[in-house]
Amino acid sequence: MASIARKAASKTSSVGLVFFRYSDIRLHDHEPLFTCHKNHQQVLHCFCFDPRVTSPSAKADFNSKSLPTTNYLKTDVYRSKFLLEAVTDLQSNLRSRNHNLLVFNGTPETILPSLVSQYNVEKIYTHVGETVEENILLSSIDQSLQQLPGSTCSLHRIWGNTLYHLDDLPFDPTQVGKFPTSCSQFRQKIEKQCSIRPCFPVPVLKSAPTATGAEPSSNMPTLADLVGSDVANKYALDARAAFPFVGGETAALARMKDYFFDQDALKDYFHTRNGMLGPNYSSKFSPWLSMGSLSPRLVFQEVTRYEKSRVKNKDTYWMIFELIVRDFFRFYALHWGSSIYHVWGPKGKPTASSRNKSTKWTQDLQLFARWTSGTTGNPMIDANMRELAATGFMSNRGRQIVASYLTRDLALDWRLGAMYFESVLIDHDPCSNWGNWTYAAGVGADPREDRYFSIPKQTKNYDGKHEYIRHWVDEMKVVSEQQLRTQLTRGCRKQTWNGGGGGGGGGGSGKKGKGKYGSGRKPSSKGGNGNRRNNGKKSAKKQ
Numbered sequence: 177m178a179s180i181a182r183k184a185a186s187k188t189s190s191v192g193l194v195f196f197r198y199s200d201i202r203l204h205d206h207e208p209l210f211t212c213h214k215n216h217q218q219v220l221h222c223f224c225f226d227p228r229v230t231s232p233s234a235k236a237d238f239n240s241k242s243l244p245t246t247n248y249l250k251t252d253v254y255r256s257k258f259l260l261e262a263v264t265d266l267q268s269n270l271r272s273r274n275h276n277l278l279v280f281n282g283t284p285e286t287i288l289p290s291l292v293s294q295y296n297v298e299k300i301y302t303h304v305g306e307t308v309e310e311n312i313l314l315s316s317i318d319q320s321l322q323q324l325p326g327s328t329c330s331l332h333r334i335w336g337n338t339l340y341h342l343d344d345l346p347f348d349p350t351q352v353g354k355f356p357t358s359c360s361q362f363r364q365k366i367e368k369q370c371s372i373r374p375c376f377p378v379p380v381l382k383s384a385p386t387a388t389g390a391e392p393s394s395n396m397p398t399l400a401d402l403v404g405s406d407v408a409n410k411y412a413l414d415a416r417a418a419f420p421f422v423g424g425e426t427a428a429l430a431r432m433k434d435y436f437f438d439q440d441a442l443k444d445y446f447h448t449r450n451g452m453l454g455p456n457y458s459s460k461f462s463p464w465l466s467m468g469s470l471s472p473r474l475v476f477q478e479v480t481r482y483e484k485s486r487v488k489n490k491d492t493y494w495m496i497f498e499l500i501v502r503d504f505f506r507f508y509a510l511h512w513g514s515s516i517y518h519v520w521g522p523k524g525k526p527t528a529s530s531r532n533k534s535t536k537w538t539q540d541l542q543l544f545a546r547w548t549s550g551t552t553g554n555p556m557i558d559a560n561m562r563e564l565a566a567t568g569f570m571s572n573r574g575r576q577i578v579a580s581y582l583t584r585d586l587a588l589d590w591r592l593g594a595m596y597f598e599s600v601l602i603d604h605d606p607c608s609n610w611g612n613w614t615y616a617a618g619v620g621a622d623p624r625e626d627r628y629f630s631i632p633k634q635t636k637n638y639d640g641k642h643e644y645i646r647h648w649v650d651e652m653k654v655v656s657e658q659q660l661r662t663q664l665t666r667g668c669r670k671q672t673w674n675g676g677g678g679g680g681g682g683g684g685s686g687k688k689g690k691g692k693y694g695s696g697r698k699p700s701s702k703g704g705n706g707n708r709r710n711n712g713k714k715s716a717k718k719q
């Protein structure tokens with residue numbers, strides 16, 4: 177691509193660099209991209225496949241004495257494949273605009289300084305990180321830039337990837353005690369007091385600079401580079417999958433058009449969203465939203481367009497509601513820092529008097545393996561876990577059910593479940609995953625949230641004809657309804673939790689049980705088990 181990169185360039189013109197990350201792989205509504213092209217005469221675009229996140233040696237463990245080591249990839253095959261497609265799509269969208277995306281395999285704190293030297297880059301633009309891990313990475317880039325002789329290049333962070341902008345919130349989530357304790361409070365406050373900013377357009381792209389010396393070699397990895405050839409060679413799309421996910425902005429925009437306008441499914445979303453079978457019970461936007469190939473503000477814009485041209489009802493509003501739940505977990509991660517990875521979560525360790533005996537979690541790896549492989553003997557759990565293992569996706573209803581089963585019925589340490597989800601989910605994002613798991617385990621920030629999902633009741637409500645179970649669990653295709661129903665109690669403990677049923681999808685609409693623990697503790701960037709997830713500092717509001 178040197179010929180495309182080598183456009184009219186001069187060492188003296190001002191050069192900016194857009195550093196795309198794992199969570200913002202798009203051209204639309206990308207403020208760092210827009211600002212960089214506005215501020216500089218020449219621009220580079222770069223993406224790094226970081227071997228600590230995407231490589232056969234990157235494992236999804238805590239590197240911690242408080243959790244056993246497992247051998248799961250940090251980014252398993254479904255998300256790795258989706259990521260490769262997303263980066264390839266970004267590169268081809270830039271090429272079609274006569275530009276390029278430089279793609280490297282290596283750590284950003286090594287690659288970016290060398291690009292700065294080779295291209296005389298003045299400023300690097302990227303999105304603010306919401307989690308501890310991301311902020312550790314951005315700080316290490318800052319440090320390596322500061323050590324670069326003769327350069328004043330700095331990393332400029334810009335908020336993005338949420339529906340509501342951080343600076344528009346009526347509270348400052350980076351301050352201790354300033355974050356609403358529940359998702360409903362969060363939603364009510366922001367809906368009343370904030371508005372959603374318009375999307376940034378794709379900018380008219382400036383030219384690319386020429387390197388001083390040899391152009392760096394930019395290479396797209398193969399799937400085998402990311403997950404190992406043994407895993408890559410076995411990959412095949414499962415014919416039973418709910419949806420054939422393809423990564424990238426192009427596929428994201430096509431899915432949004434199809435789901436909203438061609439299928440006309442948005443008008444029924446509220447009523448279908450708790451389904452588990454098929455492509456259109458829910459939007460399936462999550463992998464694109466998580467990787468940033470779809471901006472939540474663009475989804476909002478399209479919902480508004482749909483409401484004007486088709487119908488405006490509770491179902492169309494509920495899509496926005498769920499995006500607000502997504503925002504809640506992003507600001508929640510920003511506020512609570514590393515405590516979202518801690519065994520007692522933001523809620524903090526219960527006192528002896530408040531602790532429910534059943535919350536003594538174990539780390540029985542054999543039991544855990546039965547859960548991950550979908551061989552618990554409980555058909556509802558096994559169906560969901562088999563779908564996840566075979567496709568990388570599971571419905572929101574399914575996630576709530578299997579998370580409740582792991583924490584409440586099997587009494588396993590919830591972090592094992594979250595870690596497995598982090599590895600396998602095609603749509604994993606740390607805020608939504610770890611945030612939802614803290615709630616599933618009853619250690620989230622809201623002292624009233626402590627829900628138990630009764631598996632037989634959930635099955636009756638959401639898979640009454642057992643179609644979903646029989647779709648995924650072959651053994652259940654040949655048993656009678658009666659026998660199947662009996663097995664739904666398999667592994668379920670005596671129900672000591674309040675709630676007993678769980679309500680609607682997403683946060684905020686479920687039945688609430690009474691909290692078993694004390695009220696939420698103060699946010700802290702210090703955790704108890706000495707790993708990178710516990711050592712980060714919370715990001716500042718304005719950087």
Ligand SMILES: Cc1cc2nc3c(=O)[nH]c(=O)nc-3n(C[C@H](O)[C@H](O)[C@H](O)COP(=O)(O)OP(=O)(O)OC[C@H]3O[C@@H](n4cnc5c(N)ncnc54)[C@H](O)[C@@H]3O)c2cc1C
Pocket residue numbers: 449458459460461462463465466495498499501502505570571572573575576579597601603604605606608609610612613616681682683
């Ligand atoms: C234990 C657990 C772990 C989860 N881990 C993740 C994760 O890693 N990544 C992820 O994107 N979602 C996660 N979720 C949330 C939710 O299950 C998925 O976003 C949803 O199933 C994706 O399907 P969809 O896009 O069709 O959702 P739709 O029902 O169409 O919802 C539209 C969008 O709203 C957002 N959304 C909906 N529900 C939630 C929720 N409860 N929390 C946060 N955002 C929500 C998602 O971005 C979703 O794409 C998790 C939920 C649970 C209970």
